Amino acid sequence: MTAAEVYESVTHGGTTDFRDLVMVLNRNGPRSRIELNGSMQRLYQLCRLRWSILIPLALLTVASSVLAQADPASEPAVLALAKVLPAVVNINTERVVRRTVRDPIEDFYAQFFGNYRSRPREIRQTLQSLGSGFIVDPAGYIVTNQHVVERAADLKIQVTTNDAKTYKADYITGNDKTDLAFIKIDAKAAFPFINLDDISPNLLGQTVIVVGNAVGYGSSISRGVLSAVKRDITIDNVEYKDLVQTDAAINPGNSGGPVIDLSARLVGISSAKMAFTPQGIPTQGLGFAIPAEVVRDSVAQFKKVAQKQSGSKKQPAPNETSAAERLFGMQLQDLTEELTDALGYARGHGVLVTAVEPDSPADQAGLERGLVIYRLGQSEVNSVKEMEDLLRRARSGTSVELAVGVIRSSGQAQRVQTVTLAAR
Numbered sequence: 308m309t310a311a312e313v314y315e316s317v318t319h320g321g322t323t324d325f326r327d328l329v330m331v332l333n334r335n336g337p338r339s340r341i342e343l344n345g346s347m348q349r350l351y352q353l354c355r356l357r358w359s360i361l362i363p364l365a366l367l368t369v370a371s372s373v374l375a376q377a378d379p380a381s382e383p384a385v386l387a388l389a390k391v392l393p394a395v396v397n398i399n400t401e402r403v404v405r406r407t408v409r410d411p412i413e414d415f416y417a418q419f420f421g422n423y424r425s426r427p428r429e430i431r432q433t434l435q436s437l438g439s440g441f442i443v444d445p446a447g448y449i450v451t452n453q454h455v456v457e458r459a460a461d462l463k464i465q466v467t468t469n470d471a472k473t474y475k476a477d478y479i480t481g482n483d484k485t486d487l488a489f490i491k492i493d494a495k496a497a498f499p500f501i502n503l504d505d506i507s508p509n510l511l512g513q514t515v516i517v518v519g520n521a522v523g524y525g526s527s528i529s530r531g532v533l534s535a536v537k538r539d540i541t542i543d544n545v546e547y548k549d550l551v552q553t554d555a556a557i558n559p560g561n562s563g564g565p566v567i568d569l570s571a572r573l574v575g576i577s578s579a580k581m582a583f584t585p586q587g588i589p590t591q592g593l594g595f596a597i598p599a600e601v602v603r604d605s606v607a608q609f610k611k612v613a614q615k616q617s618g619s620k621k622q623p624a625p626n627e628t629s630a631a632e633r634l635f636g637m638q639l640q641d642l643t644e645e646l647t648d649a650l651g652y653a654r655g656h657g658v659l660v661t662a663v664e665p666d667s668p669a670d671q672a673g674l675e676r677g678l679v680i681y682r683l684g685q686s687e688v689n690s691v692k693e694m695e696d697l698l699r700r701a702r703s704g705t706s707v708e709l710a711v712g713v714i715r716s717s718g719q720a721q722r723v724q725t726v727t728l729a730a731r
Contacts, residue, residue, distance in 0.1 A: 551566075
């Protein structure tokens with residue numbers, strides 16, 4: 308191919324092999340600038356013009372791409388957190404623990420003055436705890452760890468959302484085996500929430516992000532990888548099964564918060580951190596979370612319980628109050644089969660305590676929401692109607708004995724005891 312042919316091909320949009328151009332230039336030798344014919348000279352000028360435009364454009368394109376990648380606002384982790392954070396909440400609970408104490412000096416005196424002892428002294432201690440959770444429904448339903456809100460159901464559960472608004476939460480239900488609980492906050496507007504219909508595939512090595520109220524610092528973030536799945540561990544004599552493992556930092560206060568992937572999908576719920584092996588050897592990077600599929604299935608069951616509870620709540624007449632509430636400051640509810648199964652209680656026994664008025668006779672006797680009344684005096688009670696019929700003749704000052712506690716479906720009794728209440 309001659310210089311003229313190469314020039315015509317380039318200028319008229321034809322396809323030219325770059326080797327042809329090199330061959331023409333080499334053929335002219337060191338005196339190429341002098342000996343180039345008119346066509347070759349014009350070709351040389353055209354090539355110089357094209358490269359002077361294309362090279363800066365190419366450099367500008369590469370620079371723009373590098374700058375775009377360096378922009379923190381476009382990082383996948385930042386984008387994922389922007390979607391999730393509005394649904395993450397901080398949970399603070401407060402419960403009052405009653406303890407009976409006796410002066411040890413009395414044991415010494417009893418050796419010399421008989422077995423007479425004064426009445427034990429009861430003290431109250433307020434315990435506070437913190438944790439995390441996240442909204443799973445625009446109506447304000449929140450999932451968290453059972454150990455975060457356990458036994459604080461009838462006391463104070465305070466929830467702070469990511470926009471610094473504070474709400475009083477109501478305990479709905481929970482499951483000790485999965486260590487999951489369901490609470491609810493109310494507002495006029497719909498809440499942002501994490502969608503449980505699209506969860507992470509939980510692949511080994513994928514990037515995960517832990518979000519929560521770490522040691523009281525709200526909306527704290529830590530990052531790591533998914534290290535393992537289906538882990539069974541025991542921490543503080545509590546067994547956890549089928550957990551996912553991560554090396555992302557999980558600290559006190561993270562419990563109940565979400566673990567997400569870079570697509571803002573739920574990986575699991577922060578649950579435990581193993582600081583030491585059973586042999587006492589310190590560990591690092593051993594955090595565990597309840598897998599997302601367990602969370603999804605549990606929330607579906609919790610919502611059924613919530614619907615049953617809201618459907619079974621009776622609306623009393625304006626001036627009508629039950630005897631249990633009027634005389635003893637407690638609200639009761641029938642234990643339906645669905646509610647009994649969800650709570651893990653034994654079927655067909657007792658009535659459920661759903662609320663306790665502060666400083667009421669029931670409160671002073673130690674009754675708490677979630678406990679079950681099995682017997683009033685010598686009569687077993689299995690419905691609110693039976694309870695009300697037995698209390699019909701009670702008047703102010705009347706004392707009644709209640710068998711109160713929890714009997715699990717396995718038949719194992721927990722804290723069943725007899726308490727005495729004096730009607731106000």
